[in-house]
Amino acid sequence: MSTTERPFVHLHVHSHYSLLDGANRIPELVKKTKSHGMNALALTDHGNLYGALEFYQKCKAEGINPILGYEAYIAPGSRTAKDAARMKEASFHLTLLAKNRTGFKNLIKLSSIAFLEGFYYKPRIDKEVLAAHSEGLICLSGCAAGELSNLILGDRMDEAAEVVAWYRRTFGDNYYLEIQNAGLEIQKQCADGTIDLANRLGIPLVAT
Secondary structure, three states: OOOHHHHOOOOOOOOOOOOOOOOOHHHHHHHHHHHHOEEEEEEEEEEEOOOOOHHHHHHHHOOOOEEEEEEEOOOOOOOOOOOOOOOOOOOEEEEEOOOOHHHHHHHHHHHHHHHHOEEEEHHHHHHHHHHHOOOOOEEOOOOOOOOOHHHHHHOHHHHHHHHHHHHHHHHHHHHEEOOOOOHHHHHHHHHHHHHHHHHOOOOOEEEE
16 A cells, blocks of 8 residues: 555544634534545544543444544643643643553543642643553654643753653553644644654654
8 A cells, every 4th residue: 555545544633522622523523534535533632531422422323433532631740739830831732542442441540530630720640640551552742732842842852852762661662753734833843853853763753
């Protein structure tokens, strides 16, 4: 199969369950996916799994393979620390996808911990609980609001490489570097640094 024949799948998608962020309603989202000839679709709402059941059922009804996930808010330190001066300093974004039943159970655990133990501006996890519940999950490095992108934008490439190394140790071959291109300059800046890291460290890229 040539590169041009490989099916594209959206792996970073928000629905209206991403409060104050997403506008897609799940039934229309799934139908649009089918109309474009795509065979699978992920749902990665911000910090919650509210739409997971509806998404799964609608995808199955339309013959689309549902990929359940969520875009986690991950604290820069401990999930219990509540000393950030503003919301943007309280967490980074991280894309998590369930590859099997165990992975989905771990998504549920992480989402619950985020609300019950880590809530500060947003429901947050941290690297401690992420490592404890990493089985069955695929981890993408995140969007322009991710920890890796933050370091790249700050030209802190050595620290960025250390972050990549931690995730690689935690997720092994289930860790990918994420790039996006929705026409935003900040995404291009992040992608340039991410691609450089991917080439230097031998980590595969995923375009979302």
